[in-house]
Amino acid sequence: xxxxxxxxxxxxxxxxxxxxxxxxxxxxxxxxxxxxxxxxxxxxxxxxxxxxxxxxxxxxxxxxxxxxxxxxxxxxxxxxxxxxxxxxxxxxxxxxxxxxxxxxxxxxx
Amino acid sequence: xxxxxxxxxxxxxxxxxxxxxxxxxxxxxxxxxxxxxxxxxxxxxxxxxxxxxxxxxxxxxxxxxxxxxxxxxxxxxxxxxxxxxxxxxxxxxxxxxxxxxxxxxxxxxxxxxxxxxxxxxxxxxxxxxxxxxxxxxxxxxxxxxxxxxxxxxxxxxxxxxxxxxxx
Amino acid sequence: xxxxxxxxxxxxxxxxxxxxxxxxxxxxxxxxxxxxxxxxxxxxxxxxxxxxxxxxxxxxxxxxxxxxxxxxxxxxxxxxxxxxxxxxxxxxxxxxxxxxxxxxxxxxxxxxxxxxxxxxxxxxxxxxxxxxxxxxxxxxxxxxxxxxxxxxxxxxxxxxxxxxxxxxxxxxxxxxxxxxxxxxxxxxxxxxxxxxxxxxxxxxxxxxxxxxxxxxxxxxxxxxxxxxxxxxxxxxxxxxxxxxxxxxxxxxxxxxxxxxxxxxxxxxxxxxxxxxxxxxxxxxxxxxxxxxxxxxxxxxxxxxxxxxxxxxxxxxxxxxxxxxxxxxxxxxxxxxxxxxxxxxxxxxxxxxxxxxxxxxxxxxxxxxxxxxxxxxxxxxxxxxxxxxxxxxxxxxxxxxxxxxxxxxxxxxxxxxxxxxxxxxxxxxxxxxxxxxxxxxxxxxxxxxxxxxxxxxxxxxxxxxxxxxxxxxxxxxxxxxxxxxxxxxxxxxxxxxxxxxxxxxxxxxxxxxxxxxxxxxxxxxxxxxxxxxxxxxxxxxxxxxxxxxxxxxxxxxxxxxxxxxxxxxxxxxxxxxxxxxxxxxxxxxxxxxxxxxxxxxxxxxxxxxxxxxxxxxxxxxxxxxxxxxxxxxxxxxxxxx
Numbered sequence: 001x002x003x004x005x006x007x008x009x010x011x012x013x014x015x016x017x018x019x020x021x022x023x024x025x026x027x028x029x030x031x032x033x034x035x036x037x038x039x040x041x042x043x044x045x046x047x048x049x050x051x052x053x054x055x056x057x058x059x060x061x062x063x064x065x066x067x068x069x070x071x072x073x074x075x076x077x078x079x080x081x082x083x084x085x086x087x088x089x090x091x092x093x094x095x096x097x098x099x100x101x102x103x104x105x106x107x108x109x
Numbered sequence: 110x111x112x113x114x115x116x117x118x119x120x121x122x123x124x125x126x127x128x129x130x131x132x133x134x135x136x137x138x139x140x141x142x143x144x145x146x147x148x149x150x151x152x153x154x155x156x157x158x159x160x161x162x163x164x165x166x167x168x169x170x171x172x173x174x175x176x177x178x179x180x181x182x183x184x185x186x187x188x189x190x191x192x193x194x195x196x197x198x199x200x201x202x203x204x205x206x207x208x209x210x211x212x213x214x215x216x217x218x219x220x221x222x223x224x225x226x227x228x229x230x231x232x233x234x235x236x237x238x239x240x241x242x243x244x245x246x247x248x249x250x251x252x253x254x255x256x257x258x259x260x261x262x263x264x265x266x267x268x269x270x271x272x273x274x275x276x
Numbered sequence: 277x278x279x280x281x282x283x284x285x286x287x288x289x290x291x292x293x294x295x296x297x298x299x300x301x302x303x304x305x306x307x308x309x310x311x312x313x314x315x316x317x318x319x320x321x322x323x324x325x326x327x328x329x330x331x332x333x334x335x336x337x338x339x340x341x342x343x344x345x346x347x348x349x350x351x352x353x354x355x356x357x358x359x360x361x362x363x364x365x366x367x368x369x370x371x372x373x374x375x376x377x378x379x380x381x382x383x384x385x386x387x388x389x390x391x392x393x394x395x396x397x398x399x400x401x402x403x404x405x406x407x408x409x410x411x412x413x414x415x416x417x418x419x420x421x422x423x424x425x426x427x428x429x430x431x432x433x434x435x436x437x438x439x440x441x442x443x444x445x446x447x448x449x450x451x452x453x454x455x456x457x458x459x460x461x462x463x464x465x466x467x468x469x470x471x472x473x474x475x476x477x478x479x480x481x482x483x484x485x486x487x488x489x490x491x492x493x494x495x496x497x498x499x500x501x502x503x504x505x506x507x508x509x510x511x512x513x514x515x516x517x518x519x520x521x522x523x524x525x526x527x528x529x530x531x532x533x534x535x536x537x538x539x540x541x542x543x544x545x546x547x548x549x550x551x552x553x554x555x556x557x558x559x560x561x562x563x564x565x566x567x568x569x570x571x572x573x574x575x576x577x578x579x580x581x582x583x584x585x586x587x588x589x590x591x592x593x594x595x596x597x598x599x600x601x602x603x604x605x606x607x608x609x610x611x612x613x614x615x616x617x618x619x620x621x622x623x624x625x626x627x628x629x630x631x632x633x634x635x636x637x638x639x640x641x642x643x644x645x646x647x648x649x650x651x652x653x654x655x656x657x658x659x660x661x662x663x664x665x666x667x668x669x670x671x672x673x674x675x676x677x678x679x680x681x682x683x684x685x686x687x688x689x690x691x692x693x694x695x696x697x698x699x700x701x702x703x704x705x706x707x708x709x710x711x712x713x714x715x716x717x718x719x720x721x722x723x724x725x726x727x728x729x730x731x732x733x734x735x736x737x738x739x740x741x742x743x744x745x746x747x748x749x750x751x752x753x754x755x756x757x758x759x760x761x762x763x764x765x766x767x768x769x770x771x772x773x774x775x776x777x778x779x780x781x782x783x784x785x786x787x788x789x790x791x792x793x794x795x796x797x798x799x800x801x802x803x804x805x806x807x808x809x810x811x812x813x814x815x816x817x818x819x820x821x822x823x824x825x826x827x828x829x830x831x832x833x834x835x836x837x838x839x840x841x842x843x844x845x846x847x848x849x850x851x852x853x854x855x856x857x858x859x860x861x862x863x864x865x866x867x868x869x870x871x872x873x874x875x876x877x878x879x880x881x882x883x884x885x886x887x888x889x890x891x892x893x894x895x896x897x898x899x900x901x902x903x904x905x906x907x908x909x910x911x912x913x914x915x916x
Contacts, residue, residue, distance in 0.1 A: 009112035010229040011119055016160070017222050019123050023130050023149075025215040028900060030134030032207035032893050033199065038184055039139050040892075042146050045177065046130055049153055052169075053126075054222075056162045061228035065237040069245045071165045075172045076257045080264035082177045086184040087271035093188040101892055108890025203893075210900040217907040 016057035024050030037092065037099040041085045048078045115232040118159060125152040143181050150174040161234040164242055282344040284333070285363040288326045288373060289412045295319030295405035303398025313388035316401035320384050320408050324377035331370050339773035342367055343487075345418060352421070356482040357473075364418035364486065367771050371624060372415035372556055375631050379548045380408050382748035386639055387540040389744035390646060400440060400538070407433035411549050415556060419484045420469055423557065427465070427521065430550045431458045437545060438537040450536040457530040461520015468513030472564075475499045475506050490563040497567035511564055511571030515578070518554030523605045524612060525582040529838055531605055535597040539642030542597060547604050547638050548631035555611045555627050559620040576616025576697075580705045583609025585835070587715035591722070592831040595652050596641045599723050603678065604634060606712060610693055613709060619696035621771040625763055626689035632759050633677035633686055636752040637720075640671040643741040643749065644727060651734055654723065659732035664740045668728050673753040675724045677760075679717035680792040682785075685760030691780075691788045692764070698784065710791050717795025725803045 027046030034040055052071050059067035089099060096103055129149030136142045150173045157166030246254055295316050303312045334342050344365040352359040365373070384404060391400050407430055414426025432455075439451025473484060479495035481488060499506040518524070523531040523546075534546050545551070558565065558575065565572050583606045590602035607630050614623035645652055647664050661668040677686040690713060698706040732738065740746075768778065830836070887898075 008229075009115050009233065010231045011116060013228040013230050014219075014222075015123070016230055018219060019126065021215055021218045021222075022127060024218070025211040026127075026130040026134055028214055029207050029211035032210060032897055032900070033134070033204065036139050038181065038188070039133075039142050042133055042142055042181060045146065045173075046133055046149070049150065049173075050130075052165075053153060053156065056157055056160055056165060057230060059162060059237075060160060060230040060234070065241055065245060066249075068162050068165050068237060069242055069250060071162070072168060072242070072246070073250070073253060073257055075168055076261060079172055079177055080260050082180055083264045084267045084271075086180050087268040089184055090187055091271050099188060104892065105890035108888060206897055210897055210904065213904040214900060214907075217904055217911065220911055221907060 013057060013061050017054055020050045020053030020055075020057060022050070023047075023053060026050075035100050035102065037089050037101055037104075038086070040101060041082065041089065044085075045078060045082060048074060112232075115159065119156070119232055122152050122156045122159065125149075126156065139185050140182070143178065143185060146181070147174055147178045150178065159232055160230065161232075161236040163236040164239055282330075282333070282346050282365070284326060284330050285344065285346040285365055285416065286348055288323050288330065288377070288416065289363070289409055291319040291322040291326075292405040292409040292412065296402050296409060299398050299405060300402035303402060307398060309392065309397050310388075312398040312401050313384070316405050317381060317384035317388065319405055320377055320381040323408065323412060324374070324381050327370070327373045327377050330365050331374065334365055334367070334370055342773075347418075357477070358482070359419060359421045359484060361422060362418035362485060363416040365416065367773075368556075368559055368624065369415050371628065371767065371771065372552075373412060375628055376408065376411050376415060376549050379631050379635050379752070380404075380411075380544060382751055383540050383544045383548075383635065383639070386543075386642075386745050386748040387538075389742050390540050390642055391538065396440065400437075403433060403436050403440070404541075404544070407437065407545060407550070411553070414553055418486060420472070420486075420489075420561070421484060423560070424462075424465065424469065427517075427553060427557075428462070430545070430553065431455060431462070431521070434458070434534070434545050434550055437541040438534045440537055440541070444536075447536040450530075450533040454530040454534050457527050458520045461517045461527050464513045464515075464520070465517025468510045468517065471501060471506060471513065472496065472510050475501075475510070486560065489561075493563045493567050496564060505568060505570075507564055507568035508571050511561075511568045512574055514557065514561060514564075515554075515571065515575055518557055518612075519578065520554075521557075522551045522554030522608050522612070524554070524578055524609060525585060526837075528582060528586070528605050529841065532598050532601045532834070535595070535601050539597065539638060539645060542601070543635045543638035543642070546601065547634040551604060551608055552611070552627045552631070555608070555615065555623050558612070558615045559624055562615070562620050565615075572616050572618065574616075575612050576702060576705060579609040579612025579614075579616055580708050581609075582606070583613065583712045584708050584715075587712045587719065588831055589834050590719040591715060592828060593719075594654055594832075596644065596654050596657075596723065596727065597638075597652060599654075599719060600634070600637055600641060603637075603716065603720065604630075606716065607634065607678075610690065610709065610712070613697055613705065614693040617693075617697045617700040617702065617705075619693070619700075621768050621775075622689070622692045622696050624771060625767055626693055628763060628767065629677070629685035629689040629756070629759050632752055633674045633684075633756040636670060636749055636756055637674040637678065639745070639749045639752065640667055640674060643667045643670075643745055646741055646745070647738050648734060648736045651736060654726040656734040657727045657732070658730050658734070659728070660738060661728040663732065663738040666740055666746050667749075670746070670749045670753050671724060671728065673756055675720050677756040678720045679796060680713055680788060681796075682789065683757075683761060685756050685758075685763070687788070687792075688760030688764045691785060692778075694788055695780065695784045710787065713788065714791040714795040714798075717792045718799045721796045721799030722803045725799060 024047050027043045027048075027050060030043035030046065031040055034043060052074055055067040055071050055074070059065065059071075092104070093099055126149055129145050129152060132145030133142050133149060136145055150169065154166045154169040154174065157163070157169060295318075299307070299312050299316055303315075307315065330344065334344060337343075345362060347360045347362040349361050350358060351361045384401070387400065387404070391397055394400065410426045410429025410433060412426075414423055414430060417423035417426055435451045435455040438454050439448045442448045442451070472489075475496045476482070476484065476489070476492060478499065479492065481492045481495065493507070496507040496510055497505070501509055520527040531546055531551070535542055537546075565575075586602045586606035586609065590599050590606065593599045593602065607626070611623040611626050611630070614620065614626060644657070644660060644664065644667060647660075647667070648657065651657065673684070677684040680687045680690045682688075694706060694709050694713070697709055764778075769775070833839075889895075
């Protein structure tokens, strides 16, 4: 079984990018499907994470430190967004008593 | 031996990340989803280090897996959402549409990225020095950095205001 | 331009304008009846005085150069084309101005008595002054465009005055009929005017005042439009306008209905002045008709036919005012016959004498109606020569004048017309004219007999009219007596200086007088016998009506012309209007276009609004789907 794995210390860029995009797609799917508000926010974090993976991959090939720096910025953004989003979720829980996304229909029509 | 190990490590970590992502999306109890996400983030952090992005990897643990997940779990317990919601099963149309959207995104993004697929990424290379990255943050990307601080400030202010019982 | 800047001219038209404004705005509130009436009458008297003064200045000029002009302001200025508000006094307009202002003044005074107690008293005098203003603008205008302004203005005044008692829908409807029928004629007038302007402009002539037009008349004669000679076409089109205004066939139908207005209005507008505007216009534009004799033939035949037709209808009418109305139509026909035969001066002469005796007859009819508290049916009158002596004498004067009995005015003018028609060679027309003259004498004698002779058949108490009404009538009666002799001696040479003096054939005169006598005698025999023949109690039309009942019914119903118009024109038009309302207006414009657009946007909004579910995940799916499409598009552009 071992000889199926390549004997190099590098992997095709495609695989890493594929991984990142797969995580992103999983997060997207989850965002569309789940009902709980907090789980939705978690799926958003998943998507961000997927994007980060792709960025790190591209930091290596072609070699450039810039994408990695953007990843660091992404951390900050994600943290801020998660903070505010969760604060809102708590508020919604306090007001509506539920975290079902379908209960948030104020913009209907 | 070492290359083999590294490559195996890479694919194992990939599997772990994907499993964790699936878990986040599919598990019923929100707490389990959070734990699954935590697992995913940690595995991702390891991946970053494997790929030589050590600063990013460590910061991932501190910020993402540490602070953000703590927030999530705190929020889950504050809203008493430990139990899964009592909801009727999802309509098939929604599932199919969501699946199609996700698959479509996946396919198209991969297609877009094919230009670069002749390249190979080296595992466990020399990482970029922190000094070099700091130089970029505080040099080329100074405006973005400042904006980021504003963003964080806005987040703090918003969270504090939201948390108050009475304004 | 010779004779320009004679400032007195504008003072002829300004007093009535002032009277219109003052009586109109202030009359009801601030002026008593007496004051309002005097104000209106005084305004017209001032016009008359200024007309006399202008006439005397005109007479001081040598006979060939009698022209006074005044330009008040430039009205239209479009490149080389200009139209000025310019007034013109030459013998023709002087005569017209005097007749208009003089007869108007008498009728204003009469109205003070007739309209006493009416709640629209001041409005009435305001409208009358309004009319006099525009009529004077019409006759004093120096170009046909300004004349048309006056033309339209008197049309409006006529509508306002016919429908004066507008609360009665029949009377209001009569006003509408007059205005609309006039409008049809005006369409012809305007078409002719535009064609004239076009012909003139094509020849490089841009000023449209009458002196210039008359000097360049051959431009119209030389040009042609759609294969027809331009001068002929213009002449006929302008005559169509005259047909409307002067109540000739086929546009005469409004005049009998116009009797719904107050009787002094009938006297002034529909006998003496407004209806004569058509004759004046033809006389004024005669230089054009000289260049197109075929147009004059049209005028001649139309006038002759109308005169005869109207006289026949008048024979069978019961309403005293209707008899006089058809008589007016008939006499206007005589005037057009004169113009058609080339003798426009004779037409104007008859216009003048007709103004005198027809106004007199109308005012007398008004006196009778006033004295009988509103009765207008001849068959309910009778014996009034005993109860209303003064009115009887005055009516008799008018009767003799209209019949053409010498030496009263009507004889001179009517005989002159018949002579001119005969000498121009239209024998058949002359014969018809003679027969019409006989019929004229017949119907007016019939009126006299039915109203004044024998015994009173009605129920009201008949009383004579006050002096404020009888004195103006008296003056008109005096003019009816002497006007003919004076006119024959002075008017004709004044209008046409340099024309050869008239030779009158004694035979012609004898024939005319014989026709008149025949009419009168026949009336006394037929109508008189009916009265004297013993059947007083059961009053019904015998003899003529009994002898030819179907013919009588036909004539009595005015040959059903109104009914024919109604069936041929009005009903289809009304149906078409109704259809246009139901289908194009309601269904297409309202339904499909207006409401349809609204419905379209409402449904569009509803459809698009269905996308706003308020559900975040739905929005997210749409978002991602859109993203996929975008990516696909970019990639397709890149790879294909």
